[in-house]
Amino acid sequence: MAGEYPTHLENIIRSLARLPGIGRRTAERLASALLDWERQELAELGTAIVELPDKIHPCKECGNLSDEDLCRICRDPRRDTTLLCVVEQARQIPVIEKCGHYHGLYHVLGGRLSPLEGIEASDLNIGSLYERLGKLTVTEVILSTSPDVEGEATAAYLAEELHGHFDLQVSRIAQGIPVGADLNYADAATMAMAINSRRRVP
Amino acid sequence: MAGEYPTHLENIIRSLARLPGIGRRTAERLASALLDWERQELAELGTAIVELPDKIHPCKECGNLSDEDLCRICRDPRRDTTLLCVVEQARQIPVIEKCGHYHGLYHVLGGRLSPLEGIEASDLNIGSLYERLGKLTVTEVILSTSPDVEGEATAAYLAEELHGHFDLQVSRIAQGIPVGADLNYADAATMAMAINSRRRVP
Numbered sequence: 001m002a003g004e005y006p007t008h009l010e011n012i013i014r015s016l017a018r019l020p021g022i023g024r025r026t027a028e029r030l031a032s033a034l035l036d037w038e039r040q041e042l043a044e045l046g047t048a049i050v051e052l053p054d055k056i057h058p059c060k061e062c063g064n065l066s067d068e069d070l071c072r073i074c075r076d077p078r079r080d081t082t083l084l085c086v087v088e089q090a091r092q093i094p095v096i097e098k099c100g101h102y103h104g105l106y107h108v109l110g111g112r113l114s115p116l117e118g119i120e121a122s123d124l125n126i127g128s129l130y131e132r133l134g135k136l137t138v139t140e141v142i143l144s145t146s147p148d149v150e151g152e153a154t155a156a157y158l159a160e161e162l163h164g165h166f167d168l169q170v171s172r173i174a175q176g177i178p179v180g181a182d183l184n185y186a187d188a189a190t191m192a193m194a195i196n197s198r199r200r201v202p
Numbered sequence: 203m204a205g206e207y208p209t210h211l212e213n214i215i216r217s218l219a220r221l222p223g224i225g226r227r228t229a230e231r232l233a234s235a236l237l238d239w240e241r242q243e244l245a246e247l248g249t250a251i252v253e254l255p256d257k258i259h260p261c262k263e264c265g266n267l268s269d270e271d272l273c274r275i276c277r278d279p280r281r282d283t284t285l286l287c288v289v290e291q292a293r294q295i296p297v298i299e300k301c302g303h304y305h306g307l308y309h310v311l312g313g314r315l316s317p318l319e320g321i322e323a324s325d326l327n328i329g330s331l332y333e334r335l336g337k338l339t340v341t342e343v344i345l346s347t348s349p350d351v352e353g354e355a356t357a358a359y360l361a362e363e364l365h366g367h368f369d370l371q372v373s374r375i376a377q378g379i380p381v382g383a384d385l386n387y388a389d390a391a392t393m394a395m396a397i398n399s400r401r402r403v404p
Contacts, residue, residue, distance in 0.1 A: 019236075034221075049244050
C-alpha cells in the first residue's frame with residue numbers, strides 16, 4: 001500500500017481512517033476530495049480541528065458540550081427547570097434535543113456503572129447531580145441511560161438513591177419497538193419489553 | 203437543527219458534511235469521535251489539512267500529486283521508462299499503482315476534451331506530453347482516460363495525434379465485464395464491449 005500517495009497526503013488518509021466507519025478506501029476518497037477545496041476552507045476545517053480541545057469543554061453546570069462556561073441549554077431561560085434528564089454522555093444530548101419533545105435540563109454522568117471496567121458510582125458525576133437537585137426546582141428526574149445491562153444497572157442504582165435522598169418523581173425512558181421498524185425483525189428482548197410495557201388504548 | 207451543538211463543533215460538522223458521501227448524521231458522528239482524540243492527534247490532522255495546499259502540488263515532470271518537485275514515481279529509477287500511461291487526473295494514478303501490474307511512467311492530462319464545458323486540447327497538458335515523449339525512451343503510450351464518451355473522444359484524439367507525431371505503439375486500457383461481477387447485471391454497452399473485445403482462449 002505504501003508509496004501510492006505523497007507522505008503528507010498519506011498522513012491525512014491514515015488520520016481519517018481512524019474515524020469510526022471510515023475505512024482506508026473512504027479515507028482516500030475524502031483526502032482526494034480535500035485536494036479540491038479552497039485554501040480558506042481547508043484552513044477553517046483544519047484550524048477548528050486543532051483548536052477543538054481548547055474550544056469545547058464540559059458545561060460547568062450540567063456537563064454538556066459547550067464553548068462557554070455554561071452550555072446553551074443551561075443559559076436558556078425558556079427551559080423547563082422542573083425536569084432534569086440524566087444521560088451517560090454529553091453527545092447523547094443532541095439526540096434528545098432533536099426529537100423536540102423535551103425542554104428540561106440535563107445532567108451528564110460521564111459514564112455508567114461497570115464492574116467489569118471498574119467504574120463505580122464515585123467515578124460518575126453523581127455528587128454534582130445531588131448538589132444541583134438540592135438547589136434547583138426539579139420535580140422529575142428522567143433516567144436516560146442506555147437500554148443495556150450496564151445502563152439499566154446505572155438507572156436502577158440512581159432511582160434507588162434519588163428516592164432515598166429527594167422527594168421527586170423518577171422516570172425511565174420507554175423501551176419497545178422502534179417507530180417505523182418491521183415487527184418481523186424485532187429481537188426477543190425488545191419484543192418482551194414492548195409487550196410488558198404495553199399501553200392501554202383509551 | 204441549529205443549537206444542538208456548540209458553535210465550534212457545529213462548524214466542524216458543517217465542514218465535514220461537505221465531503222462526498224458524508225451526510226449531516228455521519229458528520230455529527232465523526233465530529234463526536236474527534237472529541238475523544240488526543241490533543242496531539244487533533245493537532246496532526248488539523249495542521250495537515252491546513253497545510254495541504256502548500257505541501258501537495260503537481261509533479262513538475264508528470265503532474266502526479268507530490269510533496270517534492272518530482273513525484274516518487276518520476277524519482278524511482280526502477281520504473282520502466284519505455285511505458286507511459288496517460289490519465290485524466292492525478293488521483294487516478296493510485297488506482298493503477300494498486301493493481302500492481304504497471305511499472306512505467308505516467309502523464310496527467312489535467313482533464314479531458316469536453317466541448318460542452320469548453321475544454322479543448324490546448325487546455326490539457328498535451329504540449330508537455332509531446333516534450334516528454336521527445337526526450338524519453340517511451341515505446342508505448344497507454345491511454346487510460348475514462349471509458350465514457352468524453353474519455354473515449356480524448357483517447358481517440360490523442361491516438362491520432364501520437365501516431366502522427368511519434369513512432370510508438372499506442373494502446374487503450376481494456377473494457378469489459380468487471381472481474382467478479384454478476385453477468386446478470388452487466389449493462390448492454392459493457393456487454394457489447396466484452397463481446398467485441400473477446401480474447402481467443404488458446
